[in-house]
Amino acid sequence: MKKRIVLSPYLVWSTIFIIAPVSLIFIFAFRDIDGNFSLSNLKNVFMYSDVFLSSLSLSIMATLACLIIGYPTAYLISRTNPKTQKLLIALIAMPMWLNFLLKTYAWMTILEDNGIINNLLFYLGLQKLKIINTQGAVVFGMVYNFITYMILPIYSVLIKTDKHIIEAAQDLGANQNKIFFKITLPLSIPGIISGVSMVFVPSVSTFILSRMLGGGTSLLIGDVIDIQFLGSVYNPWLGSAISLILMLLIFLCMAIINFFDNSKAEKEIAAF
Amino acid sequence: MVNFSKNKTFLAFCTLAFGLLFTFLLIKWQIDNKNEPKQVSINVYNWGNHISDGSSEHINVNAEFERRTGIKVNYSTYQDNESLYAKIMSSATKYDVIIPSDYMVAKLIEKNMLRKMDFSKMPNTSTIDKEFLNPSYDPQNEYSVPYTWGVVGIFYNKSLVSESPEEMDWDILWNPKYKGRIMMFENSPRDAFGIALMKLGLSINTIDPQDLKKAAAEMARQKPLIKGYVTDQVFEKIGIGEAALAPYYTDAYIVTSGSKDLGLAIPKGITNKFVNAMCICANSDHPDEAQQYINFICDIEIATENIKHVGYCTPQQAVRERLDPEISQNKSLYPDKEILSRSHTYENLPDETNALMNDLWLKTRIENNNSSKKFICILLGLFLVYLGLSASKIIKKRKGNYT
Structure with a gap:
């Protein structure tokens, strides 16, 4: 009983701010302007299938980039001594203290055609690069903003790895590579999975990055939803339908990601 | 435990x-x-950068109103007419005074979202010039009080653009010479379509779907040349030479006249004239205080301070006379009869036309490339291979267990 009482603030919170809005989205998605039941919104969502695909592929790219950069970082940090670890983790988490929009504005000035990077290249006698207003810049923005969410979970799993297992493997004559691929990597998969989901979900639904770093020329699905609610079109019904489909899509992706968790996957395949 | x-x-x-x-x-x-x-307290909802807020040497209009009347002003801003409309339709917040532009005033009247005003309680509104009374968007002059007006012009970087301002027309925004250095209106499809329609010589108030499709094709043709679709970064980007050309509301020139490279041209052909007007929402809780506010804004002294700060054109002759002649006599800032005779005003369009315009506008801005499809297919393929491999591993393991 006591546990329930302690839990009640969160339950109230989640009912008001999570369950109610999601059910509203669900209701709106199946209504037309006059409030009648209709499937036309869901049908119209497929008009934007291209946007869904490009958002998905951009966020997958960003997630992979985060993983490729983040895993070695987390691994190396976990191998240093505890004092340095604390410092390094604080440094990694520091950008999170700054506002997301502020950081992105800063990147706009850095990546511009006459920005810091291009000026530097120019002084070095190199050719200027076209960085801003490309999809690459959008992916970069995602990686920059979300990489912390990749490093932290992987790091916390890595430091919890039982040192004795590694020592045992060393005793049995396994070399560094073998230890990494047979012990450290498989044991850190839960961390990778939570990192991947924590990067993937916000990047697939991000809505301001493409306008700020992509110049608004290639809208992502988050922008399309934003426009339905607050932009030029006032069509919350279609916006809800798109959000609903996006949620389903994210669930699907999460399911796929979870398959990489060996222990779970084995159970699921065995269930067939 | x-x-x-x-x-x-x-x-x-x-x-x-x-x-x-x-x-x-x-x-x-x-x-x-x-x-x-x-x-x-009254809720005032206005365009961004559209009031004297005390950030310059001119008075803070809202604070002054609060000081004189004791009525508190909750001031917030929006980016474009359409987001104002969305906010009002979703009725999340009740607004008392809103300041939409012409066609949006008409649309809000049509949807019964505005309240009729009592002009006898707003004596200062008598100073509004006659030519702004009974406009096409509010023919009976019951719902709106003009606040500012202006036309759409082309902002350019003087050192990057070789054409003289006199010879500029909308097609310069389609000139391949300036590839990657042209910017376009972002949020309001009306403004973006307006420019494409004016370039094609079509009416900006067309309801013919064919015309709109032609305009959309024109914008698709322009897209590869475009640096970005933006709203408020126009001057900053042009001023530092990041971009060369962009259409914008001419009035903003004064605010940004700090940059010497920034030029302003009124296109040779047709252009768009707009009026931003103060209205009171139908669901306002404090219509009397809202009228008091509007009356206060129309006060010559206050309006002069306000206009000096925001830079838009004033609909009050008395205010114009009090401005710096350099501004009030400048043809691009205070368009003369000749320019006004060739400028058109947006009218309210039927819902179907707006919906079509929005669809076409979104389509223009969506990248449809096949590379993302390929990428997803490859990933799915890889995942299937992985699934197959792990399944076969498990089957092998099981077999091992049975024997």
């Missing part, structure tokens, strides 16, 4: 403390609310 009973008391204590805090806040909130009616 040993300290379970201790934990229990601790948890109970926490819950109690939390509950007490919550009740306390609730009670305080209630009391605050009860005390509220002593001070009436």
